[in-house]
Amino acid sequence: MRPRVAVTAVGVACAVGDDARESWQNLLAGRDGVGPLVGFDTSKHRTHVAAQSPLMKGQRTHEHLAVRPFEEAWAASGRNGHADAEAERIGLAVGILGGEALLFEEGMLAAPGERKAGLSEESVPWLHPDRTARTLAHRYGIAGPVATLANACSAGNHAIAAGCDWIRSGSADVVMAGGFGHVSFTSFTHFDNLRALSPDVCRPFDLYRRGLVMGDGAAWLVLEELEYARRRGATVLAEVLGYGISCDAHHVAAPHPQGRGAIAAMREALRDARLDADAVDYVSAHGTATRANDPVEAAALHEVLGERAARVPCSSIKSMIGHTMGAASAIEAFVCCRAIEEGEVPPTIHHDQPDPACNIDCVPNEAREIPVRVALNNSYAFGGNNCTVVFGALQ
């Protein structure tokens, strides 16, 4: 029998909370974290809003945003120290969009004509995209497998999948898995340039959705081999039942129009979890609120869930905390775990006019109490990088 993977603790930071408890309460309350973007001049951009975390205020790098929820998860798992021998049984999987940008931008924004102004003795070490993994591994004494996965908007789920693999293969007993993402001039301009950003709020699955809103965030899950967790008396929040990965292989920036990859990822995840589609109680949608994503995701859900697709609650928290890129699916994984634990799912806010092309129950505007035994966490990214993770209540 293959080892089972338990989630034993979480740590979160986003626009609506600096920790897991505050974030969860505000997500259930439908609080909108979107506001005027601060930090750089957006007067030449088409849009001027973002869902920024208070933890990024005054920061010159993303380190504080990434480390603080890591500390929360680490402490919540009761792991305030470990023996050296144990260190090699602890892994770390970090999902990112692009690593650090702020220090480089600081130089270039100060001297816009000079490309090399972005490079200083202080900033050059941050060229390494795995810098955060190095920081965390050394600070917390993690000496098992460590990886930095640059799978952009699905990177958080990819990190959880990597952790799942390491535990199942016996390479690790514990894996800290998650990701981080922050609003930078480069990433904001990138999405603005693609005309993917909403000028006001984020309205997933709504007929009048106008695009995504970028956000800051970070989330970490403590994954443990189930028997290992039981032996040390850890509380199990949920179980990672399986995952599926696919690639659209269609376009570098647009989803496959029939959701080929999204369907494949969900089906593979359910197969890996040894579940039928009928078992799914809740879906945490990728739900970016772009014209392209939402109908494709809805169609993919219909293909996988069949006639139940219009009835299975399927919300997008991006309506409240924006798209946190490398952190997005890690934060949404946290939502799946809490939904299973507490029997309540967060809403999709700003949902006023349902889009007939998105015929799903997106839990409009108000949280809902429902028993959740199995939750799907969908995530998609540019290049068609799809990853779905299945979470379940511990049986």
Add this chain to the structure above:
Amino acid sequence: MTPPVVVVTGIGAISPLGIGREALWKCASEGGVLRSGADRLEVEDFDVAGILRTKGLRYIGRGTRFVAAACRLALEDAGFDDFAELGFAVGTAFGNTTETFGFTHRTLTEGVGEVLPMASFDAALNSQANYTAVYLAAQRFTKTLCGMTGSLEAVADATAAIRAGRARAAVAAGLDYWNPELEEWARFQRTATDVPVAEGAYALVLEEAESASARGAPVLAEVGASARRYDAFGRGPELAARVVREGLGGRPPDLVISCSETSSGLAGEVPQCALRDLVGESLGARGALGSALASLALQAGVAPGAGALPGGATVLVTDFEPGANHMCLSLHASGEAV
């Protein structure tokens, strides 16, 4: 159920050592390209249009061109064309850094609204993976692993994905390329004073042995065990020795290919081949280069610069990054994997 045996059936290279498998092996066998006094080694005579044979190349940068071309050559070498069953994993230390910097610089100098949307497509850390996966039509998985050991991680992870039934075949690749930002990094690291930085991309086609056999593909090597640990406590050689024991899976090696400076601890016992002596520091691409040379050595029955290999040989590829990942992967002569 026993996991499938995974074999290497194709190699591609865009390298200062040469373009393509034959040029790579010939140059490596003859001692490499390291020249005293050189501070960097660049790819020369790279006909991207002739290899990729596709439109829109002006929208992709040097790194993306390298990876896509190396993968194309590897798949042609393997004669593989069932792309719906293909996964793709790439390792890189710096990714498309120069395109990201260039994009930011252009938006600042030309104006936010003046830069074409197409300029965004190659300006992300994983743009080379996105483009290559679309170009190859690889539908099973795509992942980008960052760090100096990234491409050896890519080979190990792609192998694990095939063993887990997540794909029937995969291309595992490594990439880094010379750019202005890297020049600053090299100066900061003082790498240029020790050994030249070499750009390049390398790709291996990995397949289920049964599928490869069914289509009559030539097998270069079989992939064995791997091990990965992080040097969080500065234990370097001691940790490396443990990783080596784990990565060998109980079989003594006949050759060690070192991708990095740190020793495997087996010097004096087993013939060694150091990539740094052949081509300098290949950064995030070095694990894929080491794996490619290990496969070619096993197929040829001879190690670059280290004489003949015995029948049924095992080659260990090591990559130990000081203060970071320590990793190794073993490859065996065809039919000899455990």
